[in-house]
Amino acid sequence: MSKRVVVVGGGVVGACSAYYLARAGFAVTVLDRGRFGAGCSHANCGYVCPSHVLPLATPGAVRSTLKTLLARNSPLKVRPRTVLANLGWFRGFARRCNARDMMAAGRAIQTLLNSSRLLFDELIAAERVECEWEAKGLLFVFLTPKHFEHYAHTDELLAREFAMPARRLDSAELAALEPALNPGMAGGYLYESDAHLRPDRLMAELRRVLTGLGVEVRENAEATGFARAGVRATAVRTPAGDVPADHVVVATGAWTPLLNKELGCRVPIQPGKGYSMTMPRPKLCPTYPLIFEEHRVAVTPFASGYRLGSTMEFAGYDDSMNRSRLSILTDAAKIYLREPLAGPVQEEWWGWRPMTFDGLPVIDRSPAAENVVIAAGHNMLGLSMATATGKLVAEMLGGSKPHIDPSPYSLARFGR
Ligand SMILES: Cc1cc2nc3c(=O)[nH]c(=O)nc-3n(C[C@H](O)[C@H](O)[C@H](O)COP(=O)(O)OP(=O)(O)OC[C@H]3O[C@@H](n4cnc5c(N)ncnc54)[C@H](O)[C@@H]3O)c2cc1C
Secondary structure, eight states: OOEEEEOOSHHHHHOOOOOOOOHOOEEEEEEEESSOOTTTTSSSSEEEOTTTTOSSOOTTTTHHHHHHHSSSSSSHHHHHHHHHHHHHHHHHHHTOSSSHHHHHHHHHHHHHHHHHHHHHHHHHHHTTOOOOOOOSSSEESSSSHHHHHHHHHHHHHHHHHOOOOEEEEEHHHHHOTTTTTTOOEEEEETTTTOEEOOOHHHHHHHHHHHHTTTOOEEOOOOOEEEEEETEEEEEEEEETEEEEEEEEOOOOOOGGGGGHHHHSSOOOOEEEEEEEEEOOOTTTOOOOOOEEEETTTEEEEEEEEEEEEEEEEEESSOOOOOOOHHHHHHHHHHHHHHOOOSSSOOOEEEEEEEEESSOEEEEEEEEEEEEEEEEEEGGGGGGHHHHHHHHHHHHHHHHHOSSSGGGGGGGGGTTT
16 A cells, blocks of 8 residues: 655645655655645746845845834835744844855755756656746836846846846846836846736636646645654644644745644744735736835736735734735836736735745754645745755655755755
8 A cells, every 4th residue: 555645734835745756655644734826836927037046145135134124115025023022033133134044045945946947848748737828038127227237237247146147137128028018127138037927817727737646635734743653643623623644744835833833843933924016918918927126026927827026024814815015016116117907907916935044945854743844935936946845755655765965955944
């Protein structure tokens, strides 16, 4: 009989883990406390972006974060009471805002991003996944010459240290490449190896593929803990009863710290709340996915629609829909785009990014149970890192040689 794995969490990380586990011959059940794919993986910006190697903790990030404590409505916002309630997390973040830690995190982020990008190509082709996948790159757009020139340092760093060059475009070249932009932009950088997809379509397709592989998906099934025999978990406890398991994968995104006691460690994850708005495509729809660097707003053109997204708020587990955060998205779009909006708005959404203070996920065994693997904390890049994470999880449980070095993602880096 094949070994039973219970994957807790039906987001993109849990779904990709379930996929590689099922392909490796495990009998897999996915549990989700709500609906499969309805967490942070539902309406994010859809970028699969190897260009995004740098973590949030960079030199100077403390100063810009402190400014947000006073700002009324900036794209990055930290509530003072969230800082006070989570001093350890913010101290850890502040300590990593230096060049050495940034580079180390960047290398470990890049390993997952590069592997995932290749694995997305493979998975989409092998399983005929219809998720509006387009591999045409990602265009960073700059409004002011000052910011455009300043970004040249980052571009040079990415090219030199991470072999991630971009195509630099002056104002006229940018206007010619992307006619949906307003005239007079300062310039742009095109990262040609990036791709994008429609996240809700991906999750629906992953569900189809998983079902075809015999994976059972149980919704409204919250994992509350584990039944144990010595150092092993024997079942996942849910209000509807125990689900027997030979192995467990905990892929619960921003909710992971709520299982800290069961996992025998404190996984340092904070919810980093972001928003998106989805609409039909405007008549003059951007050809490329765009990032407006100065305003930190992203635009994703899908074959079936158009999305504005981003903003980051550290406000604990606040589940309210704050409309002023949505207006940050529309206000920025009006500055950059000839036709920034289209109606009717189909979805207004927020999601909790699972933020660790060093920008890296945790992919490691639980100290409390040797057959429980945690795969959580993928920050702003959970979609972009999901396939490599899933493959690594399957390798850890199957005992095969890992395709990437798992050590940067271990709990040991937090001294536990
Ligand atoms: C506005 C925005 C834009 C973004 N854009 C991008 C992007 O372009 N590219 C990119 O790579 N990333 C992006 N991200 C980040 C990305 O969405 C996340 O990193 C990713 O979705 C995290 O996936 P996950 O599977 O870990 O978490 P989730 O998708 O949140 O899944 C976790 C699941 O676990 C379930 N769960 C929790 N606790 C339990 C429990 N006890 N029992 C059972 N189930 C449980 C939840 O219900 C949920 O379904 C964006 C995020 C936001 C908010």
